[in-house]
Amino acid sequence: MQIYHYHRETGELLGESTARENPLEEGEYLIPAYATNIEPSETGENEVAIFNVDNQKWNVVADYRGQTFWDTDRNKHEIAELGIEPDPAWLIEEPPLSEEEIAKMELERQLKTLITEFDSLCLAHGKLLALGSDQTSIDELKSEIQTKLQEVSDINEQLYS
Template structure:
């Protein structure tokens, strides 16, 4: 006799086998836990057969597990459970961005790159002279070393710090100009990503 095995938690059909005859009762068969001799219903695409022990019967439920959909707002939905169906209007592919959205995306990437560039330039400056945090001017939040700096710092030290800082600022501004010069109509995201903004790139640009 053929029996059908189902998942202990979801109830879904997972296979079949031939039941063993009960050695103590001729004509009777041994049916293990999470199995039944009730033949499952035929299923179609995106369907699964589920055994309901309460009614000793199979039912059909939607099965879109492993599939991804997008709604009209481009929100991504991954279905991971049995019985969950995509909502009306959900698409199997993400809607392409409009020209306006692509342009906005391009400008946002430029802004993010410039912000990261300045952050990296600040790190270059403060890592070279960690005890003089007030030399950090790129983010506009800290004051420069004033004339008549503390006598514990020699004038020659101050000049070295000022020169180093200015060279880093110049390198930052040059790289930033390369970023701002790009436009969505004439350039691609690949063109933006080809501009290097790391700390090492800034130091190279400053001649260090």
């Protein structure tokens, strides 16, 4: 007799095997815990058979576990549970970035670089002041800081206006 093993918590079909005959009762078979002799339902792609212990029936449920989908707003959805189906509008591949998104990412990269450069100039300015350097060097660095600050401001305005 064929028996079908199922997961003790989810009821998911795990596999099948041949039941051993009961040595104490001829014609009877031993069915271990979390197994049944009821044949599971046929399943298709992204489906799994689940055994319902209460009504002693197999049910077929969606199985998209481990799959990732994206909605039209580029939000990522990872399915981790049995019975959850993706929204029909979801995509199976991450949608490509729009030209606007690419341009924004480039401006953000430039802004980050400019802020790092601005910070370095401010630190150098502070060192010059602390060391009592000549006013010409301090003024030149101050001018570079003002230029860099204007560049930061310009990109910031492009990004957030």
